[in-house]
Amino acid sequence: MRTLCLLLSFLCAFATIGKAQDNFQGAWKSSHGGVNSVLLITPGYFSITTYQDTSFIDTMGGTWKADGGDDVAVKIEFNTEERNQIGWEGSVPLSYADGKLTTTQSGGQQVEWTRVDNGDAPLAGSWQITGREQNGKMNTITPGARKTIKILTGTRFQWVAINTATGEFFGTGGGTYTFADGVYTEKIDFFSRDNSRVGASLTFKGKVDGNSWDHSGLSSKGEPIHEIWTK
Structure with a gap:
């Protein structure tokens, strides 16, 4: 459940979708204990990948869209760590503040994500x-x-x-x-x-x-x- 908990806590760090969906699109990164995590968010699609040095660890991702109000609808299309989560769909409440993303993993550990870019490019x-x-x-x-x-x-x-x-x-x-x-x-x-x-x-x-x-x-x-x- 680690990757799904990461996804849900990540999404719960967003602001109201109607006001901030453009603000959180782009790339974000986090590092802990030598493990690198990268989140890519484009209009309608996202991915989360972890790797260490030259070794790939896992990845997951899928579609997302505004679900009305303060929610976002998510559907998992791939998950290398927990294949049984593929096809999972749900609506997640959103909150986001001060241009920063902070997630809370299972166990209560908080992770701060640093913005890499704002997703603005011809190929984005x-x-x-x-x-x-x-x-x-x-x-x-x-x-x-x-x-x-x-x-x-x-x-x-x-x-x-x-x-x-x-x-x-x-x-x-x-x-x-x-x-x-x-x-x-x-x-x-x-x-x-x-x-x-x-x-x-x-x-x-x-x-x-x-x-x-x-x-x-x-x-x-x-x-x-x-x-x-x-x-």
Whole structure:
């Protein structure tokens, strides 16, 4: 229940949704005992990830939306620590003060979160892969239960591959990014499939046209990729 308690206490640190939902969007971080926690909040989607040095520990996330009054409706789409929580839905009361987030975990321990960015950037939002080039042809990927999502704030990113129907988790990675003059660069802070990739930087060509992002370059394995992502 640790990750769910973390989520609920985190959400309970928000202010009234009608007044502050723009204020808490972006990236937040917390460190305790050498363990790093990162929270990414974009319009309609969130993730919470913990890692230590080069080792990935766990991640969870899903959708959220204003539920009227002072509540937010949450649905868990992935949780690597407690898979039985996938699909959990509920409404959570909100409170937020002085531009700070403070959570109370089970046992009463309080954790203070420090803002990393305010989520303001051309690529900020949640994206889903909808096209991938193979043998010179761009093939459409129809959104469904099995999906790959990329969550970006102003400076941080995370991708996650999941199946919401079966609860399967296929992998995740994340870290910091920059995007300028058509060049998108990632620096990896955690990677569930291969810890040796932590610290690596990957550079891609990128073009955003409305809700479509054309993304091409070499993958972490050095293989050419050309993808279309859609908000």
